[in-house]
Amino acid sequence: MPGQASWDLYRSFLAVIQHGSFSAAARMLDLTQPTVGRHIAELQVLLDGKPLFTRSATGLTPTAAAHELRPHAESMAAAVAAFQRAATGEPNQVAGVVRVTASEVTGIEVLPPILAKLRNRYRGLEIELVLSNAMADLLRRDADIAIRLARPQQKSLMARRAGTIALGMHAHRRYLEVHGVPRTDEDLDRHSLIGFDHPPQFLQRYKVGVDLRRERFAFRTDNDTAQLAAIRAGVGIGVCQYGLARRDPDLINVVPDLFRMNLETWIVMHADQRKARHIKTVFDEIYRGVADYAATSAAPAA
Template structure:
């Protein structure tokens, strides 16, 4: 076997990750013929075929499947070396990318970002608002706010606190429909769901609510859209306390119902914490997230004297 060339392995790895030669070439800043030659050179040096070419599509062969895991490990090791080296030379200036769910990014992060900007104005913040997990290992984000514990060995997570989700409606909805006193009072109420109604109905039934899939009169995959519809009195939904407490005109319903636990984790790549700017933002995020929202949220007990 001839001398191993990392550039050839990188061309192979990127092609697998991007799904096509053209996309991989764009990512690496190469022409497609150059990238193809590098992949072919790797195949020749190893004496194996890595891809089956089916028309315009590529499919990994058995040899390719075996090799890609080793190449991924090599790439992760190379990235670890780069991050460790850059972390020792980086100043506190620069860009830090924070990933969070769309609702958390829209309603909670702006206040926190303001605090971070006051404490570290030289750092540029980029917010990735997505309900899908950002891949921290591929640097889609530097820090992620998640509601589940990370399970990848090269990620570290810090449980900031255990939050809760409760049932909420707009004050205008209460004025029109009355304040519910018991779960049975919501048998004919309209709910607004994040995603499909069947799964959410099961969660609500576990809390003793007489809810079926038909109870969900509105739904969206975007939690900002769901919450905006709740704010306009179009229905009822569960929401995190941190978001509801920042929303004027929102009432907590049936406070006797057991809330849903919502853990808040801060997650980053293990090696990224050697970067001063990322460590600074991580610590400022943790400090801000621990604080209880200052806004007081009225619940059903408070509303009993004024509700129709």
């Protein structure tokens, strides 16, 4: 039965499916290629001989059985990583590894001074920062702490609301001096709009007075930090957090009566992580820092 396999076999399997060959997996795991091949062969025997990979011109192609097994191996890998991070913490010291996940903009624009303060205070802390707009699975222990834009529903997660971050449409003063300031949604048709290539899922939860169809954007990217950089460079008009815009007097809010989006921000961790002092300390400091930032991110009064 698959449950009888050791973690070493699943670890090699996951490395092969991620990297496409025995040799690449061996380099990643610091093993020999024959050892990885032997692990895969042993795992296949435990799976009643079901093949996990087929050879092709481009490397090893996962079979249907491998695709079915992959999420279970990923869950095991996340659990092992979480165990190792928890084991690094000293019971009475703020020291050890803490893995934090956040959106790209939050991780680049908001978190660095918060994390710097933590590291300066607690030299034994090691921070792993994962930037992604996809929600990390804290139940699967992909991360210890997450900054999310929606309240989690799972009872086993501990969440604290850090505040509301408001978004509005902004442009650099340099762009507006050349192209004028739009007043209506129709005015925006005469402007260079910055937006997404694929609509983000959270957008469906909001009703805004601006047409946000993909075809309307002259500059498209699904990377939020690239959108922000384009706004700052004067490419056109795009969506920006008020807290970030207030740091730069040259970023001007436009059509505030038409577009306003308020995102609730939550700091989340697994409830049993409260017992790990280093993780709880990082959680509390991130909460305070993000709450302070959120206080600067309110939209102006209508």
